[in-house]
Amino acid sequence: MKWVVFGAVVAFAAGVVLIAGGAYVERGVPEWLLVVPLAITCAGVLVRQRAPLLSLGLGVVAVTVDGFVGPSLGTVLVFTDNLYAAVLYGPARFARVLLGVTATLAVVGGAVAGFIAQDWRALAVMGIQAGLVLVTPVTTALVLREQRDRAAAERLRAEQVAHLAELDRQAAIAAERTRMARELHDMIANHFSAIAIQSTAALSRKDLDPETVRKVMESVRENSVKGMAEMRSMIGLLRQEGEEPEATRPRLADAETLVERVRRAGLVAGLRVDGDVREVPASVDLAGYRILQEALTNALKHGDSPVDVVVSYEAGRVVVTVDNVVGGAGAARLPGARAGVIGMRERASLVGGSLDAGPGGQDGMGRGRWRVLAVLPTSDHQTFHGNGAGPIAVNVRQEGA
Incomplete structure (x- = not known):
């Protein structure tokens, strides 16, 4: 605000100096009267x-009054700032209208001056002067306003992009x-569910012989070591950059x-396979492995024997099915996180696949079954036959543990 006041004071002082120096048209009026429109x-x-x-309104009134008593150069020069400020700080639509008005006034003013003077040179001189006084400050302000609006738009766009x-x-x-949590859950739950179930069985049975206990503890140790190894492998994959190494990717x-x-x-x-x-995309391979791992973990926690696993390689997809007997009275062996x-x-x-999980009917003994069915699409149909003897079919059934 103080700079605005300072500018107004400087403009007034400069105008007074110009009036004192005779920079006005003599109309036979006292010089002090020329100071009024300047003020x-x-x-x-x-x-x-x-x-x-x-x-702008004050400037128009001042120039009109000054035209009758002068005009004076100081008032006209300060009026150009009034025009400039109206275009730069006023409404955008008004600024465009003002450009047309000032251009028209410059042309009409020059034509009237030339007609009155009966001299085309006067037309040219007055037209140029009117253009300098009226059009130049308006166009200058329009250019600056456009740059200012463009800078504001760029700042807004940058903020939006950020x-x-x-x-x-x-x-x-x-x-x-979410991905890390899912990987940790699927990877660790299987190992530690087996550890918990085996250790619970060993603690609850008082009649186990030392050899059986030793076998149980060996299995517990094996699951612990494998769980830690998979944990270290996953941490290594999370820390490194690039694609997941083929050697460590679960399949x-x-x-x-x-x-x-x-x-x-x-x-x-x-x-049964x-x-x-055939080789399938890495994402499908990993998804199928983790789904099978989690389904088997759930069978350990909530289900009972037998557990039937089928991995079926079909045209354009891989289907993973896990079917197990539901635990007695629906009781879970271990608590789950749901x-x-x-x-x-x-x-x-x-x-891009689908998964269904729910009751799967009853077995021959009238027990309820639970089925997990995952359908995973794949576009890779390359076939690996192992020994070249044709499609591989594996059927494994083992009783007990």
Whole structure:
């Protein structure tokens, strides 16, 4: 505000100096009278930012009065600032209208001056002067206003881009946390469920001979070591950059290992692989492995023998089925986080597949069964026949543990 007042005072002082120096048209009026319109235009300078249209109005009144008593050069020069402020700080639509008005006034003013003087040179001189006084400050303000609006738009766009980038970052962090949680749940739950079940059985049975206890403890140790190894492997994968190494990526081909772990935990489990075994995309391979791992973990926690696993390689998809007897009276051996089925559905959905989990009828003894059916699409149909003897079919059934 103080700079605006300072500018108005300087403009008024400069105008007074010009009037004192004779920079006005002599009309036979006292010089002090020329100071009145000058003061009015300088008052417009005081309100140029807060009320730009009022500033222009004061300038128009001052120039009109000055035209009758002068005109004086100082008042005209300060009036150009009134025009400039009205365009720069006033409404955008008014600024465009004012450009047309000032251009018309410049042309008409020059034509009238030339007609009155009966000299085309006067027309040219007055037209140029009117253009300098009226059009030049308006066009200058329009250019600056456009640059200012463009800079504001760029700042707004940059803020929006930064906001979207932050939202993307937060979404990526949330997705990565979800993925890590899902991986940890699927990987660790299987090992530690087997450990908990075996240790519970060993503690609850008082009649076990030392050899049986030793076998149980060996199985517990094996699951512990494998769980820690998989944990270290996953931490290494999370820390490194690039794609997941082929050597450490879990595969559906490792289904026999998962089934064997369930057998060691005390369930009767069988595995059958149907169709032509082939390489599948890494995402489908990992999803199928984790779904099978979680389904077997749930069978350990909540189910009973027998557990039937079928991995079927069909045209354009891989189907994983886990079928087990429901535990007695629906009682779970171990408490669950109720996130297993949700996690399996998420994994299937991420690769464009589907998963159904629910009651699967009854077996021959009238016991209820639970079935997990995952359908995972794949576009890779390359077939691996192992020894070249044709499609591989594996049917494994082992009793007891």
